[in-house]
Amino acid sequence: MSEWLPLPTEDGSFTFFSKTFNEAFHSRFGAKQEAFLKFAQATDLADRAAQPSICLLDVCYGLGYNTAAALEVIWTVNPDCHVTLYALELDITVPQAAIAPPLIDIWSPPIQDILTAIAQQHHYITANLNATLLVGDARRTIQQLHPINFQADAIFFDPFSPRRCPQLWTVEFFTLVAQCLISTGKLATYSRSASVRAAMLEAGLKIGTIPLGVGHQLNDWSHGTVGSFQPPPHSLSQLEQEHLQTRAAIPYRDRTLSDSAETILQRQTQEQQQSQLESTSSWRRRWSLD
Numbered sequence: 647m648s649e650w651l652p653l654p655t656e657d658g659s660f661t662f663f664s665k666t667f668n669e670a671f672h673s674r675f676g677a678k679q680e681a682f683l684k685f686a687q688a689t690d691l692a693d694r695a696a697q698p699s700i701c702l703l704d705v706c707y708g709l710g711y712n713t714a715a716a717l718e719v720i721w722t723v724n725p726d727c728h729v730t731l732y733a734l735e736l737d738i739t740v741p742q743a744a745i746a747p748p749l750i751d752i753w754s755p756p757i758q759d760i761l762t763a764i765a766q767q768h769h770y771i772t773a774n775l776n777a778t779l780l781v782g783d784a785r786r787t788i789q790q791l792h793p794i795n796f797q798a799d800a801i802f803f804d805p806f807s808p809r810r811c812p813q814l815w816t817v818e819f820f821t822l823v824a825q826c827l828i829s830t831g832k833l834a835t836y837s838r839s840a841s842v843r844a845a846m847l848e849a850g851l852k853i854g855t856i857p858l859g860v861g862h863q864l865n866d867w868s869h870g871t872v873g874s875f876q877p878p879p880h881s882l883s884q885l886e887q888e889h890l891q892t893r894a895a896i897p898y899r900d901r902t903l904s905d906s907a908e909t910i911l912q913r914q915t916q917e918q919q920q921s922q923l924e925s926t927s928s929w930r931r932r933w934s935l936d
């Protein structure tokens with residue numbers, strides 16, 4: 647039996663829970679909603695779909711929800727838009743388990759066929775899609791995209807959370823990912839952590855926030871972060887800018903792109919202990935976040 651058991655989220659779509667990372671794959675508020683809001687919408691896919699072609703990079707493909715939401719949005723606007731997709735995923739059993747009902751039923755039949763083909767064949771070519779799933783550690787597989795000069799209009803950046811999977815939130819990994827972003831492109835992630843934002847800045851990206859909608863938690867401040875080479879549409883608030891001046895903004899580093907999570911976390915803790923920056927708890931108190 648598969649180790650992946652469907653777990654319902656609040657919008658009726660399902661997610662998985664990883665025992666290895668001790669974390670769910672999506673927000674409990676809604677897996678499908680998260681894919682549309684924090685990834686497809688945050689990277690302006692509805693507007694970009696007017697182009698004759700779009701290139702997508704899905705970092706941490708998982709159940710394929712970010713890819714699925716993107717394709718639904720693009721082809722609703724322009725069914726003729728040609729999509730080139732590269733997706734990176736460590737564990738092939740995840741996309742394979744996700745193509746069974748009830749998980750896959752949330753997508754339209756053509757998108758179900760695509761998710762199934764990607765999970766089973768890793769390559770899928772039709773008149774308006776050229777999709778490739780690269781299986782392995784994304785720190786390695788991303789390096790296959792540089793020689794072919796792959797440049798994405800939109801990058802979905804969706805690893806497990808920074809404390810659980812720091813190896814994919816380092817300055818060095820963001821630098822490799824940013825090399826795959828076209829000058830007008832956008833990278834979106836659900837994380838609004840200061841260390842993640844600092845790593846994105848050090849990788850050469852400008853950053854903006856994904857603003858909260860209605861009904862958010864009182865002590866929350868953002869739905870995530872957008873990185874681009876152009877000024878972001880939603881600048882960081884004063885609260886967020888001050889967050890970047892605290893010890894929480896010391897980024898993860900992994901110079902050889904091969905360190906363990908433990909080594910990367912320890913390195914950051916040591917740097918934080920030696921830092922003269924304001925403590926993050928004092929910043930939280932100033933902004934009444936506790």
Ligand SMILES: C[S@@+](CC[C@H](N)C(=O)[O-])C[C@H]1O[C@@H](n2cnc3c(N)ncnc32)[C@H](O)[C@@H]1O
Nearest residue numbers: 706707708709710711712735736783784804806
């Ligand atoms: C939060 S989930 C992604 C959810 C996914 N975007 C979706 O819509 O279903 C994180 C994914 O990252 C994968 N992962 C973990 N470490 C990885 C690594 N080093 N390289 C590539 N993928 C990794 C996990 O197997 C998991 O599928």
